[in-house]
Amino acid sequence: MADASSSASSSPLAELPAAIVGSTGVARAYGNTFSEQRALTAGTALVDLSHRGVIQLSGPERLSWLDSLLSQRLDSLKVGQSSEALLLDPHGHLQHAMRILEDGENTWLLVDEGRAPALTAWLIKMRFMKQVEIVDRSEELATIGYFADSIPEPLQPLVLNHTGTPVVWQDTWNQVSEGGWQYSADHPASHWNYAEAVLPREALTTLAQAVAAGDVILAGTDALEALRIAAWRPRITTEADENALPHEFDWLRSAVHLNKGCYRGQETVAKVHNLGHPPRRLVFLSLDGVAEVLPETGDPVMDGENEVGHITAAARHYEEGMVALAILKRNTSVDAMLSVHSQGEVIPATQVVIVPPEAGRTANVPRLPRLGAVKRES
Structure with a gap:
């Protein structure tokens, strides 16, 4: 897994007097995370994500080449269109x-954070004779997050724009x-209007x-994290490990095209979706608010005496209280009385299903008897 540290230079937004800076070098908060969450959802706050990576691809074959490598259909991506894909x-x-945008x-x-160097190196290695140029621009460019359907006014003159x-x-x-x-018929992200703008790094000043x-309101990454968790939005840095499959995180929703041409890993994606089940499943947990302890990544999720999974991310939400995402064994009952063990505390947890135990096997192909198997009389 990638190192969580960032190679980019320190952000001026993390040097403001109210900033509470985390290990990634950007502000986790600027004061009250609940008010910051409200400001983000209202579209009046910006969040500094300058520790994350930005990679630029140019050349006439870039989209068809990417399409051959990644899980999403990209060869017909239109100018100004956003997408998401997995390697x-x-x-x-x-x-x-990858969060993907085409500008023409x-x-x-x-x-x-920390992923651009390894991804850039791999893409360059896979370029072969294709007319594609790949450059890691993370040292020169920075990302700002916000919630709105259009670019907030303070960002408009700062956003990178060379092509219109x-x-x-x-x-x-x-x-x-x-x-x-x-997988879920009732999804909480229908009003999720999150966006990320790319700026020259000097624009952070x-x-x-x-x-x-007093012309711009900032929110920290803790506020964004709480909103992300409540929207069931997976992030590779927190949710994934070396065994992660897209199906386990509901990522077929936004980052996988099930009917596109060949790409690396496609056979497994199709097999699990049509014939099998993902071995684990992401769930949303509503945690008992009486506990003062906020669970940490990796804390065990228990069904009685049995460990059935672990926390991937947890936060305090301004409306829903203490919430978390967790990855569980597939066969964990949806009605199980779960608890999270953290820092000596046992925290009761109510499970909301994101990926159901029966996820997959959409082809409904009947299982054939094994060759030589004896059919028993009833």
């Missing part, structure tokens, strides 16, 4: 997740992408000055 290993396990001359890949199309990725998580698959003047 899988030959066995279908997650290696990278370049395809932009936005990735989680602003480099702004609009998350597609609020609906099932073409060729995708959703301009934003910091606007914050000092």
Whole structure:
């Protein structure tokens, strides 16, 4: 797994007096995380994500080449269109997740912290004779997150724009992408209007000055994390491990096209979706608010005396209280009385199903008897 640290330079937004800076070098909060969550959902706050990576692809064959490598249909991506895709290993396990935007001359890949160098190196290795140029721009460019259907006014003059199309990725998580698959009929992300804008890194100083003047409101990454968890939105840095399959995280919803041509790991994706079941499943947990302890990544989730999974991310939400995402064994009952063990505390947890135990096996192919098997009389 990638190192969580960032190679990018320190952000001026993390040097503001109110900033509470985390290990990634950006602010986790600027004061009250609940008010920051409200400001984000209202579309009045920005969140500094300058620790994350930005990769630029250019050249006439970039989209068809990407389409051959990644899980999403990309060869027909239109100018200004956003998408999401996964890089899988030959066995279908997650290696990278990319937020993708096309501006007509370049395809932009936005990735989680610490992941750009390894992904860039792999893409360059796989270029062969294709007319594609790949450059890690993370040292020069920074990402700012926000919730709105259009670019907030303070960002408009700062957003990278060389082609007439602003480099702004609009998350597609609020609906099932073409060729995708959703497990839950009642999904909380229908109003999820999250976006990420790419700026020259020196523009962060301009934003910091606007914050000092009272013209811009900032929220920390803790506020964004709480909203992400409540929307069931997976992130590779927190949810995935070396055994992760897209099906386990509801990622077929936005990042996998089930009917596109060949790509690495496709056989496993198709086999699990049509004939098998993902071995684990992501769930949303509503945690007992009496406990003061906030669970940490990796804390065990218990069904009685049996460990059935672990926490991937937890936060305090401004409306829903203490919430978490967890990955459980597939056959864990949806009615199980779960608890989270953290820092000596036992925290009761109510499970909300994201990926059901019966996920997969959509082909409904009857199982054939084994050769030589004896049919027993009833």
